[in-house]
Amino acid sequence: ISTQYIMSAVNDTKFTPAVFLLTGISGQEDVHLWISIVFCLMYVISIVGNSVILFIIKTDPSLHEPMYIFLSMLAITDLGLSIATMPTILGIYLFNSREISLDSCFVQLFFIHSLSFIESSVLLLMAFDRFIAICNPLRYASILTPPRITKMGLVLLLRGVALAFPLPFLLKRFQYCQANVLSHSYCLHQSVMTMACSDITVNSIYDLFIIVSTVGLDSLLILLSYIMILKTVLSITSHAEALSTCVSHFCAVHLFFIPGIGLSVVQRFGNSSFPLLQILMGYVYLLVPPMMNPIVYSLKSKHLRARIIRALKK
Template structure:
């Protein structure tokens, strides 16, 4: 125990985990991850470029989509160094300062993405409920204010976490179960009382992801109520079809996040491999799939992308 207490903050490191038992094929797995990252970055960058350069796409729905693409880019870039470091160079060590910085960006961007999904749900609600006033309700100024407000909410709530973690003493050989740092894992490595971090972490989850998911559900209840009041069956299907992409994005984001949170809470009884794989799904799949789904489902966006590449 004295060794633990003598461990200094500056000399302590965390050990990240790849996929245990698959070390022999880490190089081949790295090829898959590289491909995922390239597609994620290229797909989201293309969406951003097309929306920015095409004035006809300067509509609320596409502005929110560009916000989602920017957040997905940030999440991909935040995880690239440590994941590829493990699988390409077997570099598992990460300093506490680098770990705290990484978890700050990962959690901030995750909560911003949750907020963007909420804004996109509100966008679909307004478009279906009041299409004639859609552009005036969601004007560029209002969109910018809402986006800034939710971004500040996420950053302000996450900002104290690195400082709360920095005050702890950490045991040697702190092995994390992912290829990146998460607050709920790092705080359990501390040789100190983590009650404050645990309570504050729960408060953040409830006030961001919990509230956002509840409001998204409420938005879709209102959307469904509005759609059912439409007399024409064709118009009902058309209205619901505009929500398919967003529903896919919501499921891709919230399903692995909730699953990972449950596995962390019941860590002793859960499979370590399942926890690791779900962690990769949580971080890698949404940035990969979101631009593909929106490009496929949005005829206008798809046509602009095809036109840009043909030129």
């Protein structure tokens, strides 16, 4: 009777694993060391590139303008994203360490999601900056004053943190009794909640809400700002010169939003059908923008490129 009671209690109790298992590129374990070299190079370029951008903007008073202040916000966010994903990705490919505790996973996904929301907001502010600079240049300095820029930065920071803050607590209340193998080399809310054996309706609704209210809303407002910019540019003679100031931001927007939207679609509608595609899109979404943004802005911004060359010569 005692044995039957114990077995019944065990069967009725939902099992919560102590760890999650992260996923690398399956079937390529023999070349993990070579893959790790690629990731290390990407992280070095990202960290060094964004650090150089921040150093140049901070030390050069001529770059203390709204456009470059927003660029420094983008660089800080990209540094944060690189640091948030680096331990688990390099842990898998360098040390074959796939295990991550629940609490560590929840902390990582909080920082990844909050920083992603902040980056989306920064790109929106940069679009607003270009909109004011081109469509209303005479009021540019009076609209984007340092106090107002500071308030904008605080608002986007609070928005990102506030939207990501409930995620660990929504996941903490679940019991995880299914296979605990995540679909990425790092923790994401969508990936973790599918491991739960509880009702995830609330999480799914909130996940859709934050995607629509951040990536969806921000991308729509950026699109509207570019429509207004294009309309204004077509009415002036110096088309090329006006549009050249938007090229860097246009590239940064595409680098961030296209992989992000694609990853969300694959996670929701092709989770089991395209595992490799999902993993690769996850890498592109979180690793490529922090690496490419400093390169793009350094190449496309004449003033920034000149300051970087001058600093290297010294």
